[in-house]
Amino acid sequence: MRKLLLTLALSLSAALPAWSADQALIDAAKKEGKVVWYTSLIQDQAVRPLAKAFEAKYPGVKVDAVTGKTSELLLRITDEMKAGALQADVHHGGGAAQELLAKGALEKFIPDSAASFPADLKDTDGYWTAHVVNFLVPAYNTDMVQGGDIPKTYEDLLDPKWKGQIAWAASMSQGGPPGFIGTVLGVMGEEKGMDYLRKLAQQKIVNVPTNQRVVVDQVMQGEYPLALCTFSHHSDISAAQGAPVKWAALGPAVTNTIDPIFLLKGAPHPNAGKLLIDFIESDEGQQALAKANYIPANPKFRKEGSDPKAFTLTPQLIAKDFDRWVSIYNELFK
Template identity: 30%
Template sequence: MKRRKLSRRDILQGSIALAAGTVFASPARAQAPEPVAVTPALVEAAKKEGKLIFYSSIDLPVGEKLGKAFEAAFPGITIQIERSGSERLFQRIDQEFASNIRAADIINSSDASHFISWKKNGWLMPFVPEDVAKHFPENYRDPDGLFATSRVWLSSIAYNTNLVKPEDAPKSFADLLDPRWAGKMVKGHPAYSGTIMTATFQMVRELGWEYMEKLAKQRVMQVQSSTDPPKKLSLGERAVMADGNEYGIVLLKEAGQPVEPVYPTEGTPTISGPTGIFKTAPHPNAAKLFQAWLHTRETQQFFVDFTAQYSIHAQVQSKPGRRKISDIKLMKEDAEGVEKMTEEIKTRYARLFRV
């Protein structure tokens, strides 16, 4: 049998899939609903509703640009974006459902474990966009068709090039424990940010709580969102970023800011951002239209080009000049593991870092 030559895309997907592991593990493969394409009938039904309420952890400038693109593609439908850290959004959804408030149509979280909980609660609507069925690996979509991964990104180390020489910059998580970085680092908080929650889980799994205990003694500046450390770094308020989103560093560097990402030798934490529709969505057709549009090749390419994040849509290409995820050593994702350890991480982290 003739062996098929592996393409660059095959290698990229293999790299991400390896890091993903069993992100959305399921005891048995269920029968997902039939894939749905963007049709005139769906567009018309969505326009009759005229509105979409999107809960999201996506950076507000990105979310707003995404919303404007959706409104331009489908005139007559307005999108209202409710942006917050994923852990706060998770609490908000719990509170709203407990109070019988059904405000959200659709949600994107940077903590994939949230969708495991929402699925168990029966809160999500089955809906499979055609592109997801055709072009997304199985381990990046729910087997019951309740959600799919809309974006993938990393949580890396980084440094300010005005304050740190390349030869002196940390190369690993272990290097962050060097006394020279005491009082010079910034990092996000897992009780607010889904990115940091996921990254903290992976770091604890690989390095142990002992590592976190030592890092906590380094007088680290604590901020909330994973979007904050890159900003603090570029402003020169801290020399080194202990965690935070890598794409923020990439975008700042491309804009001429004095920052440089570092991919730790132990591996870089990997984060998935799924999106799903609530079964009680006030505007279900608009939500379906947005979910289908969000996962098309065109919109996924927008994510890659505009946000410096990664897509697992098979037809999306990397932007020239950026480092490929296939060239980076990644830590393995495990959404079920995060779900089991969430409360422990919040409690122990708060005690160690006194925040």
């Protein structure tokens, strides 16, 4: 059924007139002539196709894409702001949004093209909109974990057979144990959540000093039968290549670490920046991201089986509670 709905959504979006921004915004963007986009998206897979499609739709507005690692781009933006010589118009990323929001460095803008997006994918204060989502889920080796042993709920992870058998990347980020802890507390509530985390700590989770992708590789190789806090698309890509790995959608909700896109305060080309964000959130932009194997924010363009019920870690929630999540990890799991 989900596959049919996705096919219908793609067909309808192709049949209906393409989304177009307000003409006044288009005219203002053309006067500026270009938009500078600092992005960590994969260049050949996503950045170039998006830029090409945008420039074809809005001739006269050039996309100047500066690609790199998230941490490096954020440092570049903060250095430019300190020097009073900001070059970037548009950037993205949960950690970046969190830090820049705290500095008052974002401009309010929610594009009309995201009007139908779920409420938790748009900032209630108007500063950002998710353009990509990432689901943090357990990954398991399909040769070692089968049938009724596949965990379906958080409580299933407390089964004695998993003691010392579960791993996670010891990454102190929203995509690591702190994000898992935040989700548990958000889904279960403070009292039940802390009680659960204390019980989970008795399972002796293996802290692996690496990133999530490497842990999935170790699961595939049979070093661990099960790992927490892995990105669902990593397992999907590997499974499609024949690797013995799948991911499980824990109930009642897994972690959604959104990738918000936003306009920088003092952007040299603010209207062109708004136009690019509007395009990326439109059906055309979301389809391009889906084609590039990202999970688009717009649910109607997500592939069948890639859309579990999830609890969203917003930049504001992370800013408020992240340090506490880390302290809980240090107390119970380190």
